[in-house]
Amino acid sequence: MWPLSSMHQGPGVSAGERLGRSSERRCPGPAINPTVNSPVRADLMLIQFERPLIGSKYGLGDKDITKLILSPKFPDSSLFPINEWPCQVFIARILDYTVIRTLTITTRGQVQIIGKGTVFRTLDEANAYARRFYS
Numbered sequence: 396m397w398p399l400s401s402m403h404q405g406p407g408v409s410a411g412e413r414l415g416r417s418s419e420r421r422c423p424g425p426a427i428n429p430t431v432n433s434p435v436r437a438d439l440m441l442i443q444f445e446r447p448l449i450g451s452k453y454g455l456g457d458k459d460i461t462k463l464i465l466s467p468k469f470p471d472s473s474l475f476p477i478n479e480w481p482c483q484v485f486i487a488r489i490l491d492y493t494v495i496r497t498l499t500i501t502t503r504g505q506v507q508i509i510g511k512g513t514v515f516r517t518l519d520e521a522n523a524y525a526r527r528f529y530s
Contacts, residue, residue: 430475431464433500440465440474441495453488453509460488462495464506465514474514481524482514 431439447459467474468483489495491505500506515521 429498431494431498431500436466438467438473438475463488468511477514480516484512484514486510486512
């Protein structure tokens with residue numbers, strides 16, 4: 396089980412900036428997590444999480460967000476396999492749902508970065524990080 400969180404949970408993701416600290420999310424392990432390719436990287440990760448992000452915050456009205464794409468923040472980092480813990484990531488929402496079907500991003504307009512985060516091995520590690528830096 397991967398937690399997706401805001402500045403705290405993870406392998407979880409700690410979604411920092413725009414998602415806010417109260418946006419903790421759990422990602423059901425490898426239920427989705429396939430590799431998504433783009434012109435820039437071939438190791439983006441499609442994730443699905445249990446508690447949706449409220450879509451109205453992103454101009455989606457009552458359509459909530461349950462799938463996001465994670466991209467390693469640094470060129471030497473990788474998500475397949477994750478080669479450093481914790482792993483810093485960019486968090487992007489999907490604007491064009493053909494990305495989910497094809498697992499390919501071909502243009503910038505298909506996704507939008509909505510935050511930065513951190514992927515942890517376990518929820519306990521993410522919570523310890525949150526207590527250390529955000530308490």
